[in-house]
Amino acid sequence: MKYLALVKLLFVQQYKVRSAVATRSGKKRLGSAALYLVLGVCFVPLFVAVAVAMYYMGKVSDGNVYVATFLTLICQSLVLMFGVHAVISNVFVVRDADRLLYLPIRSHVIFLAKLTVAYLNEVITTAVTAIVVLLPFGIGAGAGVAYYLMLLAALVLLPMLPMLAGTFVAMPISALVTLFGKNSAVKTILRIVLYVAIMALYMYAMYSFGFLTGSSGGNNFLDDPEKYIADTIGDFALNLQNVMPYFHSDYMLMQSMLATNFAQWAAGFACALAENAALLGLVFAVSLPFYRKMLASSVEGSGARGKNKNGGYVVKQRGTVREFMLTDLKRTVRDAQIGFQSFAGIIMTPVIVVILYFLMGTADSGETSFLELMQISPLYQMIAPLIILVYMTFLGCSTNVLGLYPISRENKSAFILKSLPVPFSKILLSKVLLATAVMVLSDFVTCILIVALFGVKWYIGIVMLAVMILVGFGAMCLTTLLDLKNPRFGWDNFNQGLKNAKNSWIAMLIALLAGVALTVCSVPFVVVFAILDSVYLTIAMWAVDLGVSAAFAAVSYKIMTGKAAKYFERIEV
Amino acid sequence: MIRLHNVSKTYFKSPVKAVDDLSLEVKPGEIFGFLGPNGAGKSTTIKIITGILTPDSGTVEINGVNLADDPIAAKSLVGYVPDNHEMYDALKGIEYLQFVGTMYGVRAADLKRKIDEYAALFELTDAIPDMIGSYSHGMKQKLSVIAALVHDPKVWILDEPLTGLDPQSAYQLKTLMRKQAEAGNTVFFSSHVIDVVEKVCDRIGIINHGKLVAVDTLDNIRADGKVSLESLFLTITSKNERQDAPDDASDDGEGK
Numbered sequence: 001m002k003y004l005a006l007v008k009l010l011f012v013q014q015y016k017v018r019s020a021v022a023t024r025s026g027k028k029r030l031g032s033a034a035l036y037l038v039l040g041v042c043f044v045p046l047f048v049a050v051a052v053a054m055y056y057m058g059k060v061s062d063g064n065v066y067v068a069t070f071l072t073l074i075c076q077s078l079v080l081m082f083g084v085h086a087v088i089s090n091v092f093v094v095r096d097a098d099r100l101l102y103l104p105i106r107s108h109v110i111f112l113a114k115l116t117v118a119y120l121n122e123v124i125t126t127a128v129t130a131i132v133v134l135l136p137f138g139i140g141a142g143a144g145v146a147y148y149l150m151l152l153a154a155l156v157l158l159p160m161l162p163m164l165a166g167t168f169v170a171m172p173i174s175a176l177v178t179l180f181g182k183n184s185a186v187k188t189i190l191r192i193v194l195y196v197a198i199m200a201l202y203m204y205a206m207y208s209f210g211f212l213t214g215s216s217g218g219n220n221f222l223d224d225p226e227k228y229i230a231d232t233i234g235d236f237a238l239n240l241q242n243v244m245p246y247f248h249s250d251y252m253l254m255q256s257m258l259a260t261n262f263a264q265w266a267a268g269f270a271c272a273l274a275e276n277a278a279l280l281g282l283v284f285a286v287s288l289p290f291y292r293k294m295l296a297s298s299v300e301g302s303g304a305r306g307k308n309k310n311g312g313y314v315v316k317q318r319g320t321v322r323e324f325m326l327t328d329l330k331r332t333v334r335d336a337q338i339g340f341q342s343f344a345g346i347i348m349t350p351v352i353v354v355i356l357y358f359l360m361g362t363a364d365s366g367e368t369s370f371l372e373l374m375q376i377s378p379l380y381q382m383i384a385p386l387i388i389l390v391y392m393t394f395l396g397c398s399t400n401v402l403g404l405y406p407i408s409r410e411n412k413s414a415f416i417l418k419s420l421p422v423p424f425s426k427i428l429l430s431k432v433l434l435a436t437a438v439m440v441l442s443d444f445v446t447c448i449l450i451v452a453l454f455g456v457k458w459y460i461g462i463v464m465l466a467v468m469i470l471v472g473f474g475a476m477c478l479t480t481l482l483d484l485k486n487p488r489f490g491w492d493n494f495n496q497g498l499k500n501a502k503n504s505w506i507a508m509l510i511a512l513l514a515g516v517a518l519t520v521c522s523v524p525f526v527v528v529f530a531i532l533d534s535v536y537l538t539i540a541m542w543a544v545d546l547g548v549s550a551a552f553a554a555v556s557y558k559i560m561t562g563k564a565a566k567y568f569e570r571i572e573v
Numbered sequence: 574m575i576r577l578h579n580v581s582k583t584y585f586k587s588p589v590k591a592v593d594d595l596s597l598e599v600k601p602g603e604i605f606g607f608l609g610p611n612g613a614g615k616s617t618t619i620k621i622i623t624g625i626l627t628p629d630s631g632t633v634e635i636n637g638v639n640l641a642d643d644p645i646a647a648k649s650l651v652g653y654v655p656d657n658h659e660m661y662d663a664l665k666g667i668e669y670l671q672f673v674g675t676m677y678g679v680r681a682a683d684l685k686r687k688i689d690e691y692a693a694l695f696e697l698t699d700a701i702p703d704m705i706g707s708y709s710h711g712m713k714q715k716l717s718v719i720a721a722l723v724h725d726p727k728v729w730i731l732d733e734p735l736t737g738l739d740p741q742s743a744y745q746l747k748t749l750m751r752k753q754a755e756a757g758n759t760v761f762f763s764s765h766v767i768d769v770v771e772k773v774c775d776r777i778g779i780i781n782h783g784k785l786v787a788v789d790t791l792d793n794i795r796a797d798g799k800v801s802l803e804s805l806f807l808t809i810t811s812k813n814e815r816q817d818a819p820d821d822a823s824d825d826g827e828g829k
């Protein structure tokens with residue numbers, strides 16, 4: 001069947017990018033294995049922590065169906081966060097139109113195949129979240145065998161809602177962008193702003209369901225922690241009771257999963273199946289016409305032809321590096337996928353700071369907020385910036401796409417770089433400068449927000465900015481080198497082909513390790529500070545952190561410049 | 574002048590030698606036609622001459638400059654028209670030309686003059702302020718040609734430059750090649766169109782399975798009276814095929 005063949009082709013194709021250098025397969029496999037091992041060591045504690053929390057959640061709430069529904073919603077929101085790109089880039093950004101349109105296949109079959117591929121990707125993400133969240137919850141709640149069997153069904157059903165939400169997010173964004181963005185750079189910026197706005201709105205809604213309504217019920221945590229937690233979760237479940245049934249398909253699914261008798265199970269499951277089928281129909285019906293429109297406009301091109309009949313052109317005198325950066329910037333901003341990925345980080349990190357602020361800073365009526373309480377402690381100025389710094393560095397490094405794929409970004413036109421009579425060091429410099437500029441911008445806004453919202457002293461803010469930039473720069477040098485060592489050309493879908501590939505993970509890993517190193521360097525000072533309370537300790541701590549990050553940046557830069565030209569030469573295009 | 578000396582190249586992922594011990598000299602003022610069946614190694618040879626690929630062994634000299642020793646100086650002498658059209662689609666035509674011009678160190682005034690001249694010649698003046706992504710195949714081809722000429726290259730290398738050009742533009746291009754040669758520059762181009770090669774070239778080389786199997790001036794071939802270039806090409810390349818037939822190691826699939 002054409003549909004199945006197409007699904008297979010598209011699914012495999014999205015991960016298929018051409019490697020442009022020789023790699024001895026044995027060595028490569030060893031390298032990958034080592035990478036995954038280290039990644040595992042770093043991320044497993046996080047997963048385990050979440051899983052343990054979920055286990056208690058299940059235990060304390062005794063398998064409360066509202067809590068379970070809320071947790072599925074959390075899973076789905078994660079799927080949406082990570083999957084909405086996939087929906088946009090797989091389905092609506094139609095880059096392969098000229099290769100699919102001539103095939104004797106109806107366009108709705110193509111659309112269905114693309115939707116299926118997006119769906120399959122989301123099933124994978126759902127599986128991961130389910131293992132970390134729903135599985136331990138079930139164990140904690142002492143659920144029966146049926147729960148675990150139903151978990152498999154849940155994997156199939158749960159991605160539907162995020163798919164629907166994803167298409168609903170993607171469509172207005174794409175439509176508005178086409179409507180208002182005449183210039184492709186403006187389009188990219190518009191796309192980012194809209195995406196972030198919708199995500200922030202969505203996060204806020206989720207958050208207000210869950211946490212705003214919670215009240216501690218007059219108990220004190222310190223008197224009786226277990227009772228406190230039980231009460232809190234109880235209150236929480238009570239609050240959820242009003243909201244969760246609105247997410248009816250999830251609610252029904254959870255009801256069947258936690259069912260105690262057959263009738264309850266059957267009713268819930270049937271309902272969940274029917275509702276999810278309806279969601280699927282809705283996704284399909286709403287977005288097919290839209291897909292057709294995008295398909296048509298993609299074949300017609302950007303529509304810029306012939307617009308500039310009146311205008312002549314000017315030629316300017318510029319330096320090589322400047323010209324190169326300018327060209328690179330234009331090419332990045334004007335490319336729908338790369339532009340979005342590269343510049344979303346500028347907004348994303350600051351938005352996360354704001355969300356963090358809301359999460360911690362919102363006071364229950366009349367009381368002082370958690371944040372304000374913490375700020376009273378003299379240790380706050382010591383510890384808070386450090387934690388925020390480590391977290392922000394982590395985010396900053398992994399969102400700096402310009403520094404992650406400086407060469408793979410060139411895709412099929414990489415040969416142009418190799419034919420130019422420009423020393424590679426200049427090309428490298430331009431690329432590093434551009435990525436650094438974007439990173440500095442993002443870090444700068446982030447630090448201003450941290451100082452403004454979290455009451456961190458401004459001079460500490462400046463030092464934080466410096467450390468963030470240095471660590472970010474160091475990480476970027478390493479990822480740049482990595483991309484040079486094994487660039488990937490021939491991709492159609494930046495998002496699937498590259499963004500989710502190894503480099504992003506490695507960047508996170510590097511940032512994580514840098515964070516650990518900073519923490520290790522700082523903790524002794526914090527401990528002594530707790531005893532001595534001397535301002536010199538603060539100064540000493542930041543001096544050490546600054547020194548360590550500067551050394552990291554310098555060493556990475558050195559490593560990069562030492563090997564880059566050799567790697568570049570090996571690339572076959 | 575282009576001088577290749579025992580150049581060999583095997584792609585990382587390929588068992589076959591794409592270029593096999595190839596030696597060749599193209600003199601200034603000469604138009605050299607490079608012929609060969611699909612997958613013979615024409616594009617690979619050209620990429621080696623332009624410095625895009627590093628040969629496994631052998632040396633390349635451009636006007637006496639060794640490519641491996643001084644790649645920047647050697648590359649500055651070359652103008653390259655690629656066979657694929659993966660250009661910077663997100664740029665406007667003028668932005669691309671400005672980019673290339675700056676990279677080759679052309680002064681703004683000279684660049685403007687060159688662009689004006691060649692754009693008019695290829696009737697691209699109106700399209701130059703537009704996005705390359707909106708260009709047709711032939712328009713991209715013309716833009717490549719212009720981009721390869723803005724810095725007055727001493728050696729002009731074109732990989733299948735005539736595919737996709739309309740008759741006027743093809744004529745203009747052929748005239749330009751002749752002009753370059755008359756100015757003492759070297760022109761090296763690959764083509765499948767034997768008629769064109771016959772009309773334009775001073776000398777031709779035929780490559781098959783990475784090996785240069787024949788090099789001669791067209792005058793010599795013509796002097797031979799009986800054989801046309803076409804039949805020569807066909808006999809040479811098919812003879813080679815028969816020799817290789819038993820192990821049949823190569824597939825003639827396009828590399829792209």
Ligand SMILES: Nc1ncnc2c1ncn2[C@@H]1O[C@H](COP(=O)(O)OP(=O)(O)OP(=O)(O)O)[C@@H](O)[C@H]1O
Nearest residue numbers: 584587591610611612613614615616617826827828
């Ligand atoms: N990037 C690549 N990776 C691996 N092998 C390649 C690559 N590019 C070309 N080849 C192989 O090298 C050989 C020569 O290819 P080349 O592109 O030089 O041929 P060509 O003479 O230009 O052919 P055509 O007339 O079709 O353009 C072929 O066997 C091809 O399969």
Ligand SMILES: [Mg+2]
Nearest residue numbers: 615616617656
């Ligand atoms: Mg070729």
